[in-house]
Amino acid sequence: GYFGFDNSGDDAILKAIVKDILDFNPKARVKVLSNDPDKTEDLCNVSAANRFKIRDVISSIKATDILVSGGGSLLQDVTSTRSLLYYLALMKLAILYKKPVMVYANGIGPVNKPFNRRLVKRILNRVDFITLRDEDSRICLVEMGVNNKNIQVTADPVFTLEAAPKDRVNIIFKNEGINRDKPLIGISVRHWKNDELLVNELSKAINSIINKMEVNIVLIPMHYPEDLKISQSILDRVDNPNCHLLQAKYNVEEIMGVIGELELMVAMRLHSLIYAATQITPMLGLVYDPKVDGLLKELEVPYKLSVDNITEKEFLKVFEDAWENLENIKKMVEEKEKNLKSLAYDNIETIFKIVGK
Incomplete structure (x- = not known):
């Protein structure tokens, strides 16, 4: 492999x-x-x-x-x-x-x-x-x-796989200076052919979400150093202390544990969505490859959009739909996860x- x-x-x-x-x-x-x-x-x-x-x-x-x-x-x-x-x-x-x-x-x-x-x-x-x-x-x-x-x-x-225990996850949030007083939304992105568009539209969408809702947003890199670089580019354009980037490098179980504490996971990478599914965390898929679409189909999660021509407006529409249906997504994912x-x-x-x- x-x-x-x-x-x-x-x-x-x-x-x-x-x-x-x-x-x-x-x-x-x-x-x-x-x-x-x-x-x-x-x-x-x-x-x-x-x-x-x-x-x-x-x-x-x-x-x-x-x-x-x-x-x-x-x-x-x-x-x-x-x-x-x-x-x-x-x-x-x-x-x-x-x-x-x-x-x-x-x-x-x-x-x-x-x-x-x-x-x-x-x-x-x-x-x-x-x-x-x-x-x-x-x-x-x-x-x-x-x-x-x-x-x-x-x-x-x-x-x-099993996630890291909750006490370890709590230490991670503390060390990263991420406050748990508001709901957490995770975002995991990777380098793709339209990086500039992706960074621009997602950072605008994050600014809109944080200004409108009482939430903390956590950018979660999955592949080093590529994901760290694009996540940092997004963070640099978000003018709000409620958006965080995981600075330290964590193992698989720790990242799963972090994702398990989120209200919603927004992700491009297949395995960040699989981590969410194992933790029964609701998800929104940013589709760059048929494999991402394939997983969302298996899980019967309809909340997704293509990254190819992503816009702030389109993202916010799908995000709001998903946010209003968190419990429904949880039920769907829980049912499918046992079978998978x-x-x-x-x-x-x-x-x-x-x-x-």
């Missing part, structure tokens, strides 16, 4: 997979291919190898009982073709060494280039099992001609069915 890159969502995926494997079989040994093996070893108490050192990669695959590819959005060519080819090459290598391969709770696509689509089809038809985090991913595979008989729609592994958590555990059972241990 995309591990060792200081991305909270991917760290959460890895933590969840490792926890679930060891809960299922405490004797299992996990080795992770990572961009930063030392950091990954500290994070999850596992052994790790450098994902870019071909010798280490080959020796790790030769020594394994199964290659688990995922989770996350690994098989897509929107960010780059290079990463898609990397993950497919790992699977191909494992197949060459006659090792079982499981595509684990992946979000598939978009895969736009015809050559890439053919490659995905060829390799995924040869893996042992594919679990997917949403129905849209299954449709995407069918459209690419993948007809592997072992495909199951489950859920993102992060649904099995149960489906997330199906991923782990599949690993052990394949290896027969």
